[in-house]
Amino acid sequence: DGGITQSPKYLFRKEGQNVTLSCEQNLNHDAMYWYRQDPGQGLRLIYYSQIVNDFQKGDIAEGYSVSREKKESFPLTVTSAQKNPTAFYLCASTEGPGRAYQPQHFGDGTRLSIL
């Protein structure tokens, strides 16, 4: 089945540690996105990538980094500079440019907590 796979489901970070969240898609989608979700709030965009080897900052990119070396993969690193990393992280993808907007499809998320 085609879809978006996020791993791990749960992740714990120690103080001063960088952690990397995985996002893989086999939908052949061009664009991929990372969102952060906090309780009672909507989704906030961290980074997005419309094509391999290119990515753009979203609204809350500070303390995060990404790479897009392959079309199917868009890992997110939560660095030690992100002082409040506890949240639910969601990865999404879309087909990319087209005549009509292509809705984003989501993975099942990674819940990151501080030890």
Place this chain on the structure above:
Amino acid sequence: GQQLNQSPQSMFIQEGEDVSMNCTSSSIFNTWLWYKQDPGEGPVLLIALYKAGELTSNGRLTAQFGITRKDSFLNISASIPSDVGIYFCAGQLTQSNYQLIWGAGTKLIIKP
């Protein structure tokens, strides 16, 4: 940044009741999307709206793209227990490059 005002924040309903929620903005949107999120999972697309005035149904769900392009509503008829969850609206601004603006969500709870 840009925001969508989604209301109500939460709803307590009896099984079988109809539900209505909406999103408004001061900005004009090119596309409106409605998603549902179950606990611990990613949002799932329910309905996509692409034209002002468009009314689209998906089973018991009906959504409309406001004629002013600044609002949208979602109705659920004859609610059932599996309707419980958080419903999000999201919109694409006319001049944006595939970024979505998200509402804060409407939490639907069925009274026992």
